[in-house]
Amino acid sequence: xxxxxxxxxxxxxxxxxxxxxxxxxxxxxxxxxxxxxxxxxxxxxxxxxxxxxxxxxxxxxxxxxxxxxxxxxxxxxxxxxxxxxxxxxxxxxxxxxxxxxxxxxxxxxxxxxxxxxxxxxxxxxxxxxxxxxxxxxxxxxxxxxxxxxxxxxxxxxxxxxxxxxxxxxxxxxxxxxxxxxxxxxxxxxxxxxxxxxxxxxxxxxxxxxxxxxxxxxxxxxxxxxxxxxxxxxxxxxxxxxxxxxxxxxxxxxxxxxxxxxxxxxxxxxxxxxxxxxxxxxxxxxxxxxxxxxxxxxxxxxxxxxxxxxxxxxxxxxxxxxxxxxxxxxxxxxxxxxxxxxxxxxxxxxxxxxxxxxxxxxxxxxxxxxxxxxxxxxxxxxxxxxxxxxxxxxxxxxxxxxxxxxxxxxxxxxxxxxxxxxxxxxxxxxxxxxxxxxxxxxxxxxxxxxxxxxxxxxxxxxxxxxxxxxxxxxxxxxxxxxxxxxxxxxxxxxxxxxxxxxxxxxxxxxxxxxxxxxxxxxxxxxxxxxxxxxxxxxxxxxxxxxxxxxxxxxxxxxxxxxxxxxxxxxxxxxxxxxxxxxxxxxxxxxxxxxxxxxxxxxxxxxxxxxxxxxxxxxxxxxxxxxxxxxxxxxxx
Amino acid sequence: xxxxxxxxxxxxxxxxxxxxxxxxxxxxxxxxxxxxxxxxxxxxxxxxxxxxxxxxxxxxxxxxxxxxxxxxxxxxxxxxxxxxxxxxxxxxxxxxxxxxxxxxxxxxxxxxxxxxxxxxxxxxxxxxxxxxxxxxxxxxxxxxxxxxxxxxxxxxxxxxxxxxxxxxxxxxxxxxxxxxxxxxxxxxxxxxxxxxxxxxxxxxxxxxxxxxxxxxxxxxxxxxxxxxxxxxxxxxxxxxxxxxxxxxxxxxxxxxxxxxxxxxxxxxxxxxxxxxxxxxxxxxxxxxxxxxxxxxxxxxxxxxxxxxxxxxxxxxxxxxxxxxxxxx
Numbered sequence: 001x002x003x004x005x006x007x008x009x010x011x012x013x014x015x016x017x018x019x020x021x022x023x024x025x026x027x028x029x030x031x032x033x034x035x036x037x038x039x040x041x042x043x044x045x046x047x048x049x050x051x052x053x054x055x056x057x058x059x060x061x062x063x064x065x066x067x068x069x070x071x072x073x074x075x076x077x078x079x080x081x082x083x084x085x086x087x088x089x090x091x092x093x094x095x096x097x098x099x100x101x102x103x104x105x106x107x108x109x110x111x112x113x114x115x116x117x118x119x120x121x122x123x124x125x126x127x128x129x130x131x132x133x134x135x136x137x138x139x140x141x142x143x144x145x146x147x148x149x150x151x152x153x154x155x156x157x158x159x160x161x162x163x164x165x166x167x168x169x170x171x172x173x174x175x176x177x178x179x180x181x182x183x184x185x186x187x188x189x190x191x192x193x194x195x196x197x198x199x200x201x202x203x204x205x206x207x208x209x210x211x212x213x214x215x216x217x218x219x220x221x222x223x224x225x226x227x228x229x230x231x232x233x234x235x236x237x238x239x240x241x242x243x244x245x246x247x248x249x250x251x252x253x254x255x256x257x258x259x260x261x262x263x264x265x266x267x268x269x270x271x272x273x274x275x276x277x278x279x280x281x282x283x284x285x286x287x288x289x290x291x292x293x294x295x296x297x298x299x300x301x302x303x304x305x306x307x308x309x310x311x312x313x314x315x316x317x318x319x320x321x322x323x324x325x326x327x328x329x330x331x332x333x334x335x336x337x338x339x340x341x342x343x344x345x346x347x348x349x350x351x352x353x354x355x356x357x358x359x360x361x362x363x364x365x366x367x368x369x370x371x372x373x374x375x376x377x378x379x380x381x382x383x384x385x386x387x388x389x390x391x392x393x394x395x396x397x398x399x400x401x402x403x404x405x406x407x408x409x410x411x412x413x414x415x416x417x418x419x420x421x422x423x424x425x426x427x428x429x430x431x432x433x434x435x436x437x438x439x440x441x442x443x444x445x446x447x448x449x450x451x452x453x454x455x456x457x458x459x460x461x462x463x464x465x466x467x468x469x470x471x472x473x474x475x476x477x478x479x480x481x482x483x484x485x486x487x488x489x490x491x492x493x494x495x496x497x498x499x500x501x502x503x504x505x506x507x508x509x510x511x512x513x514x515x516x517x518x519x520x521x522x523x524x525x526x527x528x529x530x531x532x533x534x535x536x537x538x539x540x541x542x543x544x545x546x547x548x549x550x551x552x553x554x555x556x557x558x559x560x561x562x563x564x565x566x567x568x569x570x571x572x573x574x575x576x577x578x579x580x581x582x583x584x585x586x587x588x589x590x591x592x593x594x595x596x597x598x599x600x601x602x603x604x605x606x607x608x609x610x611x612x613x614x615x616x617x618x619x620x621x622x623x624x625x626x627x628x629x630x631x632x633x634x635x
Numbered sequence: 636x637x638x639x640x641x642x643x644x645x646x647x648x649x650x651x652x653x654x655x656x657x658x659x660x661x662x663x664x665x666x667x668x669x670x671x672x673x674x675x676x677x678x679x680x681x682x683x684x685x686x687x688x689x690x691x692x693x694x695x696x697x698x699x700x701x702x703x704x705x706x707x708x709x710x711x712x713x714x715x716x717x718x719x720x721x722x723x724x725x726x727x728x729x730x731x732x733x734x735x736x737x738x739x740x741x742x743x744x745x746x747x748x749x750x751x752x753x754x755x756x757x758x759x760x761x762x763x764x765x766x767x768x769x770x771x772x773x774x775x776x777x778x779x780x781x782x783x784x785x786x787x788x789x790x791x792x793x794x795x796x797x798x799x800x801x802x803x804x805x806x807x808x809x810x811x812x813x814x815x816x817x818x819x820x821x822x823x824x825x826x827x828x829x830x831x832x833x834x835x836x837x838x839x840x841x842x843x844x845x846x847x848x849x850x851x852x853x854x855x856x857x858x859x860x861x862x863x864x865x866x867x868x869x870x871x872x873x874x875x876x877x878x879x880x881x882x883x884x885x886x887x888x889x890x891x892x893x894x895x896x897x898x899x900x901x902x903x904x905x906x907x908x909x910x911x912x913x914x915x916x917x918x919x920x921x922x923x924x925x926x927x928x929x930x931x932x933x934x935x936x937x938x939x940x941x942x943x944x945x946x947x948x949x950x951x952x953x954x955x956x957x958x959x960x961x962x963x
Contacts (some may be wrong), residue, residue: 007730038812044912046725056676140696140726142673144681144689148678180682252735254809255912280813285910287791291806292798298812498667498925510666536683547690548671 017424033277035262035631037361037611039622040298041286043254049247051194053131053141054294062623063257063281069243070119072105073192074269078383079330079619080532081188084269087111089171091191093221100149100164100178103191106172112264114246115238121173122208123195124217128165128175129208130196131218135225147190148467149176150214162556174192185570185578186531197240201232207609244274244627248256257281267627274627276611299608302622305329305601307368313606323614326604328372330379330618331527333469335596337520338504340553342442343457344520346432348413349488350593352397353459353521355406356486357477363599366472372603375399376586379528379600388583395583397588404485415487421448429456430487440517458489462519464497469523469598493519500524505548517553523598530619534585552594559588640946643696647942654938655714660763662927669723669925670694677704697723708926714935720928724921729932733917736901739809740913742799742825744898747833749842758841759848763856763883764875780844790835797831804831807910832909836902847890851883858882886958889948896944900937 043059052061072091083091083105090106111119131143132135132151145151150163164176177190184190192466193286198206205219236250236257245259259279267273284292284301290312292298304310316322335353337344344350358383363371375396378385385392410416415430416423425432431446431454439445439453446454461478463470470492477483478490501507504522508515536549538560545553562585570578605622607614610632622629670693678686694700698709710720719729762771781789798806805811809828816824855861857878864874901915914933921930952959 036813043654048726142677144677144685146681146685189639251810253739253912255813256808256810258813258815278813282808282812283910285807285907287908288794288806288910290792295799295802295806297806427821460874496666496667501671502666502668505671507668507671510668514666539683541683547683548675548678549683619709 001010010253030469032496033275034633035276035610036278037276037626037629037631038280038282038297038299040282040289040301041294042284042286042289042611044283045257045281047234047236047252047255047265049235049239049251049253050141050229051131053143054135054139054233059281062621063247063259065243065623066242066245066259066279067239067243067247067624068194069262069265069268070111071194072107072124072186073611074443075530075619076269077615077617077620077624079381080383081186081192082269082532083191086267086269086271093191095182099182100176101179101182101186101187102173102174102176102269104168104174105191105193106169108266109171111242111266112262113193113195114241115197115199116263116264116385117197117199117240119195119242120170121167122170123198124193125165125167125173125208125210126202126217127193129162129198129215129217130201130229132162135222135229138222139226139229147181149178154214159214161211161216163214165215166210174216183568183571185567185572185574186533187572189531195242200235200240200256201229202230244268245279248278255283272627276626276629276631279626290316293606293608296608299611300605300622302603302605304606305367305370307370309370310370310604313604316606318391321609322606323611324604324606325611325614325616326370326602327617328380329527329601329603330381330529331525332374332379332600333366333525333598334523334554335473335598336504336522336524337594337596338517338522338551338553339592339594340555341440341517342444342520343415343432343455343459344413345438346413347592348409349415349457350458350596351399351489352406352409352413352486352488353477354593354596355402355409356480356488357473357482357596357598358401359399359596359598361401362472362476365476366469366599367601370604371599372602374597374600376590376597377526377528377534377595378586382532384529384532384582386581387579388586391583392586395587399593401623403482403486406482408486410457410486410488417454419446419456421452421454424487426485428487428489429458429489433458456489457487458491459521460519461492461523462490463494463501463522463523464500465494467523469525470494473523473598490521504551507548532582533567535567536564538563554592554594556588556592559585559592562588573624640950643946643949647946649886649937650692650942651935652711652855653820655711656707658931658934659710660703662931663703663706665925667925668699669697669927670699671866672925673723675696677903687899710931714932719932719935722921722926722929724929726927729929732929733914733933736917737899738911739911740901743829743832743836743911743913744901745946746826746829747836748894748898750833751844752894754837755841755844756887759845760852760875760880762845762849763852766853771849776841778842778845780842781838782846785904786835786839786902787904789839790832790905793835793838794908795832795833804828807908809911815884824896829909829911832905832911835909844890848883848887851886852879855879855883881955885952888951888955892944892951895949896940899940915931919926 011436041059043057045059045063046055046057048055048060049064063634070087072083072088073081075081075625088105088267089101089108093101094105095101107121111129116371127146132145132155134155134157136143137155145155148164150159153159154162166174168174175191175193188519203221203224207218208215209218236247239247241262242245244262244265246262248258248259248260261274263278265273272332282298284298289301293301294316304313313324337350339345359373363373374380375398399408410430414432417433418429434453434455436453439455442455444456444458448454474492478492483490502510502514503519506515536544538554538556539545539550540555558563562581566578566581566585612630613628614622614625657932670690673693674686674689677689698706720731722729725732758774762774765771794806797803806826810824814824861874861879864878901913902916903919906913906916907919918933
């Protein structure tokens with residue numbers, strides 16, 4: 001081998017070694033804390049960090065979720081709830097003779113707040129004692145005593161001990177759930193408690209004790225406590241935190257929050273700790289957010305839904321320096337029917353409207369191609385959908401656009417006449433001969449000389465102002481030739497969203513006019529949380545209906561029973577039974593069609609490509625993912 | 636003079652009360668149920684009876700279970716005792732919410748007002764003195780353009796030119812993300828961040844004020860006493876600034892005082908476009924969030940400022956023009 005070749009070989013060997021070392025470095029999980037991320041949100045921070053007891057805006061929640069950790073029950077990337085093994089060392093549950101269920105939890109030793117103070121069971125018990133206390137209620141907090149045994153009496157000031165919460169040791173405590181709320185498929189969520197840093201939230205000298213009848217505070221002066229609570233609610237400097245990040249500062253003037261890594265954080269349910277040293281949370285405005293992104297004023301924009309915005313994000317990605325991540329929305333925009341009066345009380349009319357709207361075209365147009373259509377009340381990212389997709393595909397009616405199908409549905413529903421009671425000849429709206437009960441006080445009804453009541457297929461539609469969905473619906477449904485030739489008339493009424501809600505709820509407290517069933521159709525949107533609980537949504541109980549449950553006014557025993565059984569008739573963990581009932585529920589819903597799902601967005605996030613491991617879903621935002629993200633060194 | 640001021644104060648009180656009543660009833664007649672909005676999100680987590688209880692409690696807490704007249708008097712007398720209301724959106728006292736945006740708005744508007752007046756008054760005077768010159772014609776065209784283009788569009792164009800293309804100024808905000816500067820460096824940083832909004836505000840204001848000053852000066856310069864002053868052999872500077880400008884000031888003073896009173900009110904467009912946490916943005920958010928106690932408090936504050944402003948303008952007329960000095 002010549003010297004030259006030896007030299008080349010040596011160089012190649014060195015290069016390979018460097019390459020291998022570089023590769024090793026790249027594959028090594030990040031254990032160094034460095035870099036920063038500027039997260040932009042169109043919602044502004046209010047600076048109220050009070051555990052969502054008072055306000056609950058999305059931006060505050062993002063910051064809270066970074067600051068507050070060690071909840072006993074957490075949700076993972078797929079929307080599944082479970083006990084956090086980093087927090088809970090042992091847990092068990094038992095049911096007493098009355099049917100009350102007690103969750104007993106023993107937390108891991110060694111968990112600490114960012115100020116170094118050790119977290120014990122007292123912190124968890126203190127959270128519930130304060131949350132359910134009359135103090136928070138007096139201060140306007142929206143904490144419901146709900147499921148915890150004895151919490152209602154405790155909150156009302158009738159008891160000083162919270163019977164359903166027990167302090168069982170330094171690291172052990174229990175929560176008892178009232179039998180009225182059981183069995184409940186999501187009952188694990190009832191066991192979800194976070195630690196309350198008493199040193200920040202309560203006056204000095206307050207302690208938690210338990211003499212066997214329930215936990216209680218000692219040394220608590222309500223007036224002093226209110227002052228401390230108010231201070232803790234807005235405290236930004238030296239705030240006691242238990243999450244992956246700690247609040248370094250909050251600037252009320254520029255509405256920026258700066259968070260740094262919490263050195264005492266033990267990790268999330270997978271033991272994951274944050275490696276991005278600093279997170280800055282800032283407000284952006286839609287008009288200039290991409291300018292801010294391209295000039296480096298923000299690193300991340302979340303939940304883009306507008307087609308033009310998504311195109312801009314993809315353009316930025318194509319130019320380089322940025323990446324995008326997309327995920328399906330757990331929810332949809334919809335047309336909602338009220339089903340107890342007028343033409344929309346007839347299932348055939350609801351079906352006909354679904355057939356008259358080309359929903360694929362609508363979704364594509366509205367979302368700019370970044371959306372899809374669902375055929376029932378579900379999101380494509382739900383585990384139930386993923387498991388039951390095949391069955392749903394086989395059983396659900398997709399209501400594919402078809403004028404013929406719409407006409408057939410209307411004819412089968414009895415809309416075969418004209419305004420004189422003669423067979424419908426294709427001009428104007430169709431009429432149906434109805435009973436006095438069906439007719440109700442619907443304004444468009446016609447009474448013939450012989451007393452026959454005819455109801456026209458005229459649908460009054462309440463749509464909110466400045467709403468692009470409403471505008472597109474007018475073009476794609478209400479004013480189309482197909483709708484006209486089917487003999488359907490849809491009258492659009494534009495109003496404020498508040499007024500729309502008043503009509504939808506038939507809220508007479510806001511004015512007598514709202515109590516009168518007026519609009520048969522509304523356009524709204526809905527989102528699904530990981531707790532899919534539709535109980536009471538289809539109740540027939542007049543009192544509950546008057547309270548605003550069942551705003552569709554669809555009284556179907558089967559749908560009501562399925563929605564209740566699905567959550568209140570299934571033990572937690574029995575996923576198979578839940579799934580079976582869920583599929584039946586979706587199928588029944590799809591058949592009755594109280595709503596027409598219009599579009600489900602394909603959300604996009606855009607972020608600077610210096611960040612790796614950006615993996616999000618509709619249940620797992622970039623904020624949840626932050627501890628997993630790493631930041632490359634700045635060039 | 637004192638009697639006149641007292642009379643005006645009494646008149647202001649009546650006007651203030653009438654406006655307060657009108658505003659209060661107007662906002663409370665807008666369809667909407669704040670109590671329902673407050674508890675609606677909890678519906679799925681509550682049993683129906685608990686939901687109803689919470690709803691009724693929210694109604695009671697917000698005072699919605701009382702007749703509107705009672706609510707009005709409670710609110711109205713509250714204003715006079717320093718209780719400006721409770722923000723239903725922020726769940727905090729209005730006075731605590733308004734403080735920071737008010738300081739930001741004052742900070743921006745003080746600079747903006749001085750900058751705009753500093754540019755427009757000399758420019759208007761110069762154009763009037765050099766009427767029909769090429770410079771004057773150029774300024775006329777420029778001011779018409781500035782006057783005609785909405786501030787929102789000007790802002791977006793300037794952001795594109797100065798922030799995105801030239802990168803001279805930040806796109807929006809009032810300080811660098813994560814900045815921990817204090818004292819003088821923090822002030823300099825803040826000034827740097829509000830530079831572009833100030834430029835846009837000044838540019839937008841140039842049209843109206845420059846033309847107004849120019850017109851007033853042209854009127855004044857055409858008066859006989861100016862001819863007399865020049866005939867006396869006075870220097871041109873003295874003629875312009877001591878004789879013409881002082882007389883031209885009378886119609887301009889109303890506008891100038893109005894501008895100074897306007898430092899309390901934020902610009903919805905500028906603050907929204909540049910993401911500045913000021914009074915304009917707060918007002919807009921109050922309206923969109925249906926946070927009517929917040930909006931009402933702000934409107935009553937502006938009502939008070941306007942009433943005081945009207946009095947000051949009337950009194951200031953007397954100061955600049957002895958002919959209309961109020962002595963009764």
